[in-house]
Amino acid sequence: MDGVIRMLNNYFKYLIDDMRLAIVAFKNTAIWFPKYVGLLLCMFLFTVISYGQDVKNDKVTSVDEQRAVMVLNLTEEVKWSKISQITTFKIGVMGPDTIKNSLSKISKNRRIFEKLIQVDRINKLEDIKNYNVVYVNSTYEYLLKSILEESKGLEVLIITEGYPTNSSMINMVQVDDSYKYDINRKYIREAKLKITPILAGHAVTSKEIKESLYKKTEQKLYIATRENKEQKKIIESQIKTIGNQINAINEKDEVIYIKDYSLKTLALDSELKAKQLAENLNLERELEKRLDEQINQIIDQQNEIDSVNNEILNHKRTLEIQTSNIKEKTAILEEKNIIIDTQRKHNIILSILSGLLFIACLSLLFAYIKNKKLNTRLNVQHKEIKKQSVLLTSKNKELEQFAYIASHDLQEPLNTVSSFIDVLNEDYYSQFDGDGQQILGFIKEGSVRMKKLIDALLQYSRLGRSKVFEDVNCMPLLDVLTADLQSTIKDSEAEISYKDLPIIKGNEVELRLLFQNLITNGIKFRDPNVKPRINIECTEISEGEDANNGAEKYWKFSVTDNGIGIATEYQDRVFAIFQRLHSRLEYEGSGIGLAHCKKIVESHSGKIWFTSEKGMGTTFCFSLPMSA
């Protein structure tokens, strides 16, 4: 018998795969139930009777759905004291999602104690207390002890699966394709739950019983398998008929389904509409009240809004004023912007200019620094030069002073000597013999020459002292000079010619001495057989031409004679003081004449030189600046 049922069960599984949709849709509807085929009914009856643990016969399909039905069925056999206070019956699942899904799917169309079923997954132990039933699967190896501890005295039914016997309130065990369960009364009592006698009666109380039951079933299964094989053939033939009938049923089912669906929707619609109407009425009343309140509020708000509007208006006016102000200011700003723009341009130009200025200043500064350095160096040099020139001047003065004092002081004893010689000559001449008288003559001569030398030296030292230059007209100067030299000129039968001589700047006395010296030299140094001819000329020359000063103009005088001439090698010597080129017997003189000339010309910022050819004559030239 077991074997047949099992076979039928298996067969039903195949069948259900095909019919799944239809069955799920109608499984809770009682109306269609009797219409189902007798075979199906038969099969279910067998299952329920032989395995009384399937408390309510339900169309269990897969293992998960079977489990779900089992859980629900078990639940219905437990009594909760506070069940009347609950609106929804809550089932918590601690295990794989598939279990939870199938449980919620089955629960959708079922009621427990006429209450809706809510299925959740439980992740935290603390949530257990919120549920009426907690299903615990051993897959995740939850610690039952803590779960039971958590549910103590809370009227929470703990249903476990796969745990050892008696480890929870109700422990399910899958044996082959069906479920068995055992009950731990102690835990149930602790949870203040009660179980129906039916539940208690079908429970497997111990492991041994369960095992023996299992063995018995096994044996029966073996016999049934044999019978099954025989019957299989019969069934197979019947299957065919069933298949045909199923087809017919399917067709009828579809029609029924359609009709039923329309009926159902219609009924639901009317019911819903009535409910909705009632609810709507209530809602409208409430709405009305709320509307009244809201109207009052709106009126208040309107008042507020009015006052706010007034404020806004005021604000608007001030805003308008401010806007106009802003416009004015914008206009001013634009004007200012234009001004600023021009100023900016000015600034740019200014900055460029100032940059240029800065560079110019820098270069000026550098130039200045350079100049300053140069200047300081120049100043130092200048000071040195000044110092030296001061020194030189003082030395020169000293020298001149020396020459003057020396010659002056020499004069005194010479004067004495000379005077006493005169006394001797006048008063005692007759008392000397011939030699003595001759000696007196030599002494006199020597003293006279010495006097002349000293006089010349004195005169030389005095030359150039006077720096006051005046206009000197050379023509009358020479006229006077030739008149003074008349006796000399007459004696030598000299010819002196001059014409067109200029007016020059200088010291008249010195210039006269200059001409006098040159003329007397020309007369003195002559061939005794030749009448001296002396020509004086003057031309204009430019000298010292350079970029800075331009040419300075000079008068160039030349005094030409037809005398004995001077060898060129004596060029320098002839102008030196006390230099003589000839014996005193040939040409007398102190040898100071040309030195005088040189000193006079140089003190007039000029130059003196000569050109000469031996025996042909000499030309003495001197230059004097036009602007002294």
Next chain:
Amino acid sequence: MSIVDKQLRILFIDDDKATNFLNKHIAKKNASVSSTVLVDSAFEAIDYLEKKIVNPEDRPDIIFLDINMPAMNGWEFLDVFYKIDSGLIKDIEIVILSSSDDPSDINQFKSRNTLLDFVKKPLDSKLFNDVLLKVCS
């Protein structure tokens, strides 16, 4: 040799003994000179004048004065000389007898119009005679 009627007393002031000797020699030869006195310095001259000036008979008619003298030169001497009572010295002629041709000395001479002459050394008979003629004119 006497060209001046007067008999003149001459005072020579010169620090150089030789010059003084020469001057005395020249003066002695002149007939117009009654006496010749020589002093070696300006100080000595002042001493001499202080003693002799009171008596008109001892008072010199002409003083030949050298300029370059030690301690007190000719110009300094004159400063002192002109402080003497002008009644006593008004007839005394001063002649500068110097070898100096220093322009400052010449200017000094020109600025003092009480001086008779500036004679350049050395003195000789002719120069001396010229001075006497000047005095008498």
